[in-house]
Amino acid sequence: MSAEANAGKTGSRWKLSLDTWAVLLALVAALLIRAGVFKHVPW
């Protein structure tokens, strides 16, 4: 197998799904609120 194919395989292994990105974004937002970076989110 070529080096390029191997590199492609390694890259796809670390590719995150849409689901996982959504979870990460929500968790980062929750941590920022917990740390007091965002004290109030208006509605």
Place this chain on the structure above:
Amino acid sequence: MADVIVVPQAQPVQPALRFLRVIPGVLLLAAIGYAGKLLEQNVGAYAKAHHWTFPNIEYVLWAIVLGLAISNTIGVPEIFRSGVATYEFWLKAGIVLLGSRFLLGDILKLGIVSLLLVAIEIAGSLAFMTFLGRLFKLKPKLTTLLAVGSAVCGVSAIIATKGAIEADDEDSSFSIAAILALGALALFSFPVIGHYLHLSDKAYGLWAGLGVDNTAEATAAGALYSDAAGKLAVLVKSTRNAMIGFVVLAYAIYWASQGQAKTVGNKAAFLWQKFPKFVLGFLLISVLATYHFFNKDQVGALANLSRWAFLLTFAGVGLRTNFSDMRKQGFRPFAVGAIGEVVIAGFTLGLVYGAGKLFGW
């Protein structure tokens, strides 16, 4: 010497470029969602000031209707499409953040009831849709896709199953179109029926979570009824979503045994790959909220952030619903889906009534 045919290679899209491409569409989602919120506040106030009798229309409905109006008149221009497609991303982020409004005890209590109802709903829906597909002489794999879409979680389930059973692109676009069209109908009919039957928030939330196929439409149908019903609809729908891996695995094994799909090697890896990760995020935030990792103000801020994420989702639900595209997809799959949906809606309503009697709601 033979001519050299130069085949143009698809250029990989750089992450930065991909990010830039979604910005116009995300801004459109935000603008429509915010316009819906402004309309909710101002139309009600204007009607009251002029002593008009006007129903209180929530931002959820305004956002969906504005999106539908754009999609079905001028259409969504190409520049916005990548960004509009991110509505599912905002939906999942919103569900994770909504976990802050559930205590773990509530999830366990409701989760066990909903897990039981979901198991009955999935088994009943799969069996009925398979029967209907045979009755209407649909292709077996198309029947499988429609059954999974109706029983588990709409478009995501169809896409996951398509890959696992090696179904045709045509079959999956038929199924997706039918499920989306029926989701749009459910979105407007469920709240009307719920009010007509005077369902409690709990009963309606359970019903919307069990009976509406797509997560976005189930969330919107719940929120159109009430805030409490919306919360419960999301919980029940997430329980249904969590079953996706098991159902897809069962179908993958069946079609492989028929020699019409690849054999599944590592079943645990398959289940993990198909499992919706946002359900885990939702549970994690709920555990953190239960053990007071967040104070009261922070829980309020998380809940508001979840509402903003849903606002983008509701705008996206309207924008991606195009009735003329749906008409092009043909009658039979739509008829099978429609009959199935009506029966499943009745069946799940019966389940909710039965559970209400059993648990004294």
